[in-house]
Each structure stands twice: as structure tokens, then as C-alpha cells.
Amino acid sequence: GAVVSQHPSRVICKSGTSVKIECRSLDFQATTMFWYRQFPKQSLMLMATSNEGSKATYEQGVEKDKFLINHASLTLSTLTVTSAHPEDSSFYICSARSLRDNYEQYFGPGTRLTVT
Amino acid sequence: KQEVTQIPAALSVPEGENLVLNCSFTDSAIYNLQWFRQDPGKGLTSLLLIQSSQREQTSGRLNASLDKSSGRSTLYIAASQPGDSATYLCAPGYWGAGSYQLTFGKGTKLSVIP
Numbered sequence: 001g002a003v004v005s006q007h008p009s010r011v012i013c014k015s016g017t018s019v020k021i022e023c024r025s026l027d028f029q030a031t032t033m034f035w036y037r038q039f040p041k042q043s044l045m046l047m048a049t050s051n052e053g054s055k056a057t058y059e060q061g062v063e064k065d066k067f068l069i070n071h072a073s074l075t076l077s078t079l080t081v082t083s084a085h086p087e088d089s090s091f092y093i094c095s096a097r098s099l100r101d102n103y104e105q106y107f108g109p110g111t112r113l114t115v116t
Numbered sequence: 117k118q119e120v121t122q123i124p125a126a127l128s129v130p131e132g133e134n135l136v137l138n139c140s141f142t143d144s145a146i147y148n149l150q151w152f153r154q155d156p157g158k159g160l161t162s163l164l165l166i167q168s169s170q171r172e173q174t175s176g177r178l179n180a181s182l183d184k185s186s187g188r189s190t191l192y193i194a195a196s197q198p199g200d201s202a203t204y205l206c207a208p209g210y211w212g213a214g215s216y217q218l219t220f221g222k223g224t225k226l227s228v229i230p
Contacts, residue, residue, distance in 0.1 A: 043220040093159050103216055107160035
């Protein structure tokens with residue numbers, strides 16, 4: 001199956017700093033990637049849809065200036081949490097859509113962000 | 117707006133039992149539906165994908181069915197094993213606002229007791 005990686009798997013940062021999370025599709029090209037966040041015992045909530053070479057589409061209530069998304073290539077998307085706040089502490093998961101597999105989405109292992 | 121409900125929220129069964137996880141969704145205009153498993157603190161592993169034109173998909177001990185018109189899907193796990201313990205998520209995929217996306221239920225947390 002298709003493999004998606006995320007880096008880092010865990011990150012701790014101080015309030016006010018920025019942190020970047022990378023999402024890579026390792027063995028397929030992904031024109032579209034998705035970023036989700038998941039709070040404890042809650043489901044995944046879509047934050048934004050990232051299309052290669054164009055601006056990301058953010059879901060209602062997600063601040064685009066706070067969560068910067070860049071999808072510069074067919075295998076890499078990055079999420080930068082700017083001016084991090086303790087409320088941003090969460091589990092961030094990316095996924096990549098494979099056009100060859102009937103739009104099946106493949107998920108990364110997630111990044112645990114803790115803001116102190 | 118698509119809403120997904122999974123029942124039960126948690127399930128504990130002895131090893132070897134067959135079990136059924138239920139998923140319902142409010143908007144039947146879906147493109148496909150995926151079932152995932154999530155282990156604690158981990159990402160999602162895709163188990164099965166059913167296209168909207170299909171009724172069921174099978175992979176090993178797993179069988180997923182889809183009744184699109186009634187907005188229901190079930191995941192059947194045969195001869196459960198302790199390694200099946202995880203949270204199972206249902207996610208219908210659909211085209212919304214010009215893009216394809218998934219909406220997730222809160223999941224069913226399964227515990228298989230040895």
C-alpha cells in the first residue's frame with residue numbers, strides 16, 4: 001500500500017514560537033493532501049485541503065494566518081503552526097489522496113504537538 | 117453538512133467472537149466510504165474502501181457492507197483476536213465545495229479480551 005510519513009512524530013515548543021510539520025507521500029504522487037487535528041477521545045477534524053501549486057482551502061473556523069500550509073511538490077506538504085499557544089496542543093495528522101486508487105486516502109502516523 | 121454516527125462507542129468481547137460495528141451517515145450522496153483502524157497515539161490504517169456503487173468489500177476476516185440509500189455501513193470482524201483491539205473509524209467520502217473530503221465518526225473502541 002501507499003505510505004505517508006510525517007516529521008516530527010512529537011514536538012514540544014514554547015508559547016509564541018512556530019513549529020513546522022512535514023507530510024510526505026513516499027511512493028506515490030499526491031496532488032491533494034489533507035491536514036486534520038484530533039483532540040483526545042474525539043474524531044478527526046479536517047483543518048484544510050492542500051492542492052499542489054495552489055493555496056490551501058481552510059475549513060470554517062480554522063485561522064489561515066495561524067496554520068500556514070505549503071504544498072510545493074507532489075510529495076510534500078508542510079503545516080506551520082505560528083505563534084503557538086497551549087490550546088494548539090493536539091495530534092495533527094496528514095493524509096494524501098491517491099488518484100490511482102479511486103481517491104483512497106492514506107494517512108501519516110501523526111504528530112503530537114505540545115505547547116508549553 | 118455530513119454527520120457520521122458510530123455505534124457502539126465502545127465494545128469489549130472475548131477472543132474468538134464475531135462482531136459488528138455500525139456506522140450511519142446523514143448525506144447519502146457519497147462517492148465512497150472508508151473504514152480505518154487507529155491504535156492509541158498513532159495514525160490511521162485504511163482497512164477497506166467501498167465505492168458508492170458497491171454493496172460490500174472483504175479483506176481477510178473483515179467484511180464491510182454499504183447501504184448507501186439508507187446511509188448505513190457495517191464492519192464485520194470474524195473470529196476476533198486481541199490484536200484487533202483498536203479504535204475503528206468510519207469515513208464517508210464525498211465531493212463538497214468542489215473538493216473531495218472525508219468526514220469521520222468518533223469511532224468504536226474495540227477491546228478483545230484474551
